[in-house]
Structure formats: structure tokens, C-alpha cells
Amino acid sequence: MDVARIRAFRLLVPVAVLSCALALVSGCSSSDSSGEQEKTTAQAAQAVAPMAGSDLQSAYQTVIKNVLPSVVQIQAGSDLGSGIVYDSKGRIVTNAHVVGDSKTFRVTTANSEDALTARLVYSYPDQDLAVVKLDKVPSGLKGAAFADSSKVAVGQIVLAMGSPLGLSSSVTQGIVSATGRTVSEGRTAGGTGATIANMVQTSAAINPGNSGGALVNLDGQVIGIPTLAATDPGLGNSAAPGIGFAIPSSIVKTIADQIIKSGKVTDSGRAALGITGRTVVDSSYQAAGVAVVAVKSGGAADKAGIEAGDVIMRLGDTDITTITSLSEALAAQKPGDRTTVTFTRNGSQKKVDVTLGEQ
Known part of the structure; x- marks a missing residue:
């Protein structure tokens, strides 16, 4: 028996056990009418099962009918992605890696095969979000509802x-x-290299082209923007089925509202040290820290006395071995948080207190 069949069999076992348990409970009676009660219970169960399935199917169809018209296809150069209509004025939110370096786009809505033209409002690669705006807003365009993620x-x-x-x-x-x-994005295949915190993991299939679209609950509200699918190194870095990630809706709204109001992101909420760094390796060619290449004047590292040439080994209680691990450690912090940075300078280890700045 192959592995797939073994797993399928095991998944069926709890259902069979549960069915037996229910039968035993419903049949427990000292009354002479136990047989009639069992018959009535079985008939009720048969009636409830298709009704529950029908109700769920109806819920799916209602959500799709209400939300799908607010989900669009975006063509940026030769690349295709997705987007969500943000408001009735033709603003659309999507991933920064969907828009790439393009400034103009062709957008196709769910209700039309004719592409509309759109232009970039602002792209924020650090959070992999962007807003574009239709040049001409079609009648009946409706923005999606966003949930509190x-x-x-x-x-x-x-x-x-x-x-x-x-x-x-x-x-x-x-x-x-x-x-x-x-989750940290790669820079290959058009990724921004961003490290994004508080992402929603989902088993819903996320494939190339889903980026920028909508992850929706059964209340018809967007809970996130599908952005990444996990890869399996054991399968040549091909997609790992059933492991996808979406940027939560509350972050989407925070960033999109700033872009719409100011034309840019004015409050990222992302902590920063204020350095340019690179991963360094030890004598065994293993990643061993982040070398400070440059320090931003007046930034958190500068104020703490960190200098170019220092090698950061730890942020708070988190070991730092690569630039990605540093980004992930910072993603768990907020601007204004106080922490410690452990680093080496000229072979000596030092530790300083740092008040984190904003990216």
C-alpha cells in the first residue's frame, strides 16, 4: 500500500469511529420503543446532512456572487496578476511584485472581457503592496469589504x-x-525580497497569478491578499501544495489608506535599525552574522553607537546569522521599541541598548 493510500485510510478511520459512537448513543434506551426512536433519529440525520451541504454550497455561491466582481486581473507588461477593487473611484489594491516596474496597466474586471487602462498611484515593496487607479471608472464598480484581520x-x-x-x-x-x-520573499521570479509579519496561512490553492487577489471569509469580507506560496526544497523548490500566505486585511487597509491620502506610505509601522547590511560567513562558509556596510545618520544604530564594519550577532534574544534573519527579527518589533544589539568589533563582542526607528 502506498503512502497516499495509507493517509487516506487513516483519515477515514475517525469518521467511521464517530459514526459508530453516534449510533450507540442514539440507541441507548431501556424503552420498548427504542427501535422506533432509532428509525426516527436515522431519518432526521438523513434529512439534516443534505440540508447542511446545501446550505454551505449556497453560502459559497453567495460569497462568490458578491465578491468576485470586485476582483480583477492586472496585466503589467508581459506579466499577469490579480487585484481587488478598493473603492468606487477605481482604486485597486494589489501586490507590489504584481506591478513590478510598470507605471501603466491593463485591467480586466470579472464582468467584462474588455481591458481597462490604469496607472500606478504608489508601490511599497517593503510590504509588497501597491495601489493602481483606473483611468476610466465603469458604472457599477464596487469596492470589496475588508474584515478586521x-x-x-x-x-x-x-x-x-x-x-x-x-x-x-x-x-x-x-x-x-x-x-x-x-514570511520572507525571495528576490527571484519578481519577488520584492520583503519580510512580512502577521501573514495568514491558508490551505486554499495559491498559484502564480493569484498574487494580489482576495482571500475571503464566508461573510463576504476580504481577510487578506494572497501573496506567496511555500516551496519545497525536497522537490526542487516547486510549490508545496496547500501552504499559501496572504497579507492580512488590516495591514492592507492601513497601507492603502495612506497611499490614497498622501500618495505614499507615511507610517509603515515597521521597525528598523537604520543600517545597510550584508550576510557574512565564518571559516566553514556558514552564515555567521550581518556586517554593517553603512549606518543611516540619526538612525537607531547611529544613536546607539553602531558603526560600519561591526557584525551584528543578536537582536534581543534572537540569534542573527543572515540579513533575512535580521529582517524577520525586526518584523516582530515596532518603531519605538527598546531592545539590545549584540555585535563584534575588531574581534571583541559588544552589547548596546537600541531604540528602534521606522523603516
């Missing part, structure tokens, strides 16, 4: 909507698998 819970049913592999208006289904994930 702090209320997102593991186990919630979600739908991912977008244009995977160029297939516009596609929908996949899954659950929220985890919350609070910190």
Missing part, C-alpha cells in the same frame, strides 16, 4: 479569488491554517 481564526473556511495561471475569475477553497506567520 485580528479576528481571523484558525479553521475558518476561506475562498481565494484571482487569476491563477491567467485563468481569470477563478475560485479555490480551503481554511485558515495559521495566523501570525512571518
